[in-house]
Amino acid sequence: MSQQGYVATPPYSQPQPGIGALSPPLRGHYGDPSHSAPPSGIMKPAGPLGPTAPIGVLPPGPPNPGAHQFGQNGPNISGYTQQRFPGLPPVNNAVPPYPPASYPSPVSTSATTQLGHQLGAMQIHNYGPGMASGSSGIPAPPPAASFQGPPQLPQPSILQPGPRIPPPPPSTHNGLSTAPSLPPGSRQDGLPGSSPPTANFPSLPLPGQPPGPGYPPQQGTNYGPPQMPGAQLTSPVGFPGGPAQLAGPTQPPKKLDPDSIPSPIQVIENDRSTRSAQVYATNIRGQVPPLVTTDCMIQDQGNASPRYIRCTTYCFPSTSDMAKQSQLPLAAIIKPFAIVPPNEMPLYLVNHGESGPVRCNRCKAYMCPFMQFIEGGRKYQCGFCNCVNDVPPFYFQHLDHVGRRLDHYERPELSLGSYEFVATLDYCRNNKPPCPPAYIFMIDVSYSNVKNGLVRLICEELKTILENLPKEEQEETSAIRVGFVTYNKVLHFFNVKSNLAQPQMMVVTDVGEVFVPLLDGFLVNYQESKAVIHNLLDQIPEIFADSNENETVFAPVVHAGMEALKAADCPGKLYIFHSSLPTAEAPGKLKSRDDRKLINTDKEKTLFQPQTNIYETLAKDCVASGCCVNLFLFPNQYVDVASMGLVTLQTGGTLYKYNNFQKHLDSQTFLNDLRNDVQKMTGFDAIMRVRTSTGFRATDFFGAIYMNNTTDVEMAAVDCDKAVTVEFKHDDKLNEDNGALIQCAVLYTTISGQRRLRIHNISLNCSSQLADLYKSCETDALINFFAKSAFTAVLTQPLKTVRDILVHQTAHMLACYRKNCASPSAVSQLILPDAMKVFPVYMNSLLKNCVLLSRPEISMDERAYQRQLVMSMDVADTQLFFYPQLIPIHTMDVNSETLPVAIRCSEERLSEGGVFLLANGLRMFLWLGVSTPPDLIQGIFNVPSFTHINTDVTSLPEVGNPYSQKLRLTMSNIQQKKPYSMKLTIVKQREQPEMVFRQFLVEDKGLYGGASYVDFLCCVHKEICQLLS
């Protein structure tokens, strides 16, 4: 068989979003099954990803020079620059959008050791049991003097220069009143002319105060915006050591100008204005990408697109001591199946035939741009482990005068950050090519689901959904087979074989040891069995119309689905539509335990844990069989999401929840979710491995994943919305010349049953200067990491401990920056690294989230649900979730393409005459001020006045005027990019539902605790002062 170098996809003018984007391999890559001996007894192909992988048969001969479409594949290829390897000059002089990150030296770091000792002694980043009591002790408030600073005059200066700008005159230390807006391009991306990387925010001096002898030493001042209704309702419990000390009824409220503290909106808008018009090319090591909120075109030039990988910092510290000192987490958020927009290049598929991918003999890393070819092209040195490998004969190519292979730009795996390999049989279960996946629909037909119309709704919708099962681009029909089960406290399987006149039902009553009563006819091709399936879907609502059965089972349902997939020897997804606590006598039976007594006690964590370990065992078995569990919950009361959701979380599935489902209000949200999920780009039976260059390694993984050992991330399925957050730790010193290299490889089965490897590579810088770390960090990614690590810690730690750790670590990171990187300044000033300017407001929102801080109106199920959702979110999802988008709709220009700029999430930004749209990825609100102009109301709702507006709806009417159209389009655009369908709630100012809405105004003090942004800044500042004193 001749060796096809790779199979190129069509130019990017023709891609299909999602599944169809990759061209199929050309020929028999699964070849003769006898060509390699199967490793016996291995269910998972641990070999190829592990250290003992066979490297396959190496056919002789040079590569076929014929298949070189890659180099001519569109205009974006020609501009490649190659700057990854020191010593290799760029191929051409295309000007990269950003110069390589090179920064002026930071200020002296001589003082770092002392702080390092302090930080180290506190063991901040440790959720281990030893931390529990120690960290909950909040340091006493710092001496007043250190907090308050010298006598001060109010001066209009907020942004104090960082290292690159001479220190300001001392008199500007304290001023705060008129914050000049940030200049465009103020991020830390090394742009020439960008603003200083440090922002100073004096937290105490207040505008309008008479110049005087500094601040009164009392701790009682409430710095929250005093006009905020509700601010005085309760004493804050949101974070330790913070506003509790600051707030006091006896002090006159003072107003800190909210415009003087860093604004997320401004940071987002600045990044948009400087970077959205550019093409972001990934050719530079350690380059910080545009923010997730900035739309721009991304061009893979040797590192994975930020759509696939984002990092908390793009410059790693050289030593573990530095890492400990800064407390900056080193993590990557990997979304291996991210959808790329149509104007970007889909992934190339590389097919080395029976040889399989070329891999390092020692560390098993896959061929990638980080491998350096030497000795005339006969050998290559692995960028990860430095091992010198022979180039397999079929892969040999000569080098040019700069030591680069002549086919460099013709092979995706040599010149791109992301690509796919066709996997050989060595990478398949039992060395057999996999079968295409199957989807099994499992409907709870107990009384309440039948009565509220849900069963009929699902059956009707399935007829449409099944017509649109995902398929490969070039295939006419989907290869996915489908099966159907209904259940209450027994299970009903359906035979829908195409030759039957009527579907046949088989009842399994023994739920203790569930089995699959039929093999032939259960999983079928939809098109072939369409008539029988439609017949079945028509009959199901009738069969159970008179059912009085209230009890349900759950674990046996999952078990049955898994057994069915196992029997068919294929991976797949279960779609389970369930509504109640499974109380029927069966394995996995649950009892109601929504135990409010435990809230705010050390035992609160148990409410996030499953109440029986059977679900964990079940999840493990499911993963071993490639069975992914998607769960659609329709609860009217407690269903124990913490227990039932576990199997979903650990199998890479998605959990959807529709409280008190009402058909006329919630159908659209549910059906959108279901359609979207069925059609999602998904990899099945997946196993991910993250390799790194020497000196550091991946230590912790967070996501909808299962870990059977410390290195293999198993996912029964992984879809385009799922992201895995990976934390790295040093095990040695990193070399500044080599940087820090990361390779993520995902072995998976496609929707048509091909086994493939998807590879993402990224190279980061290393530095022995702390300032470089802070310049290259990304707040949105940091928040993603902190959210997932904290939401993992709630399973084992008291919530207060988890919150304390987050507050401490925030202070430590900022204190370390101030001590080692910032210009000397008065201790009263709060100084934030430019790249972390809005870190505190996001962190405060995380601290106030109902997972970490209970609220009376939020059920335990809702908390467990939100916890689970966040665990698999990517950076864009967590950004929106913790800082919702709030758009002043009344300022919308219907004649303009652009949307009004969002406003900050605070009540004081709302106006009585305005209409505001808020979205956080799970919910959407349209808030209407009491003085909204009637013509606006008419335009949106087609009713004459505020009082006529019906709030008992979940969608807006189609009014048919440009205003209504633009608003509806805006809402649909916000929705489009998000994995969950957001239910719309209409909120009128000063009516009861406003209480719910206000919880999303995350800069304000929470109604039931949780600090305001201003209070949190004060709290953090205080702790920083203490660390520095």
Ligand SMILES: [Zn+2]
């Ligand atoms: Zn290696």
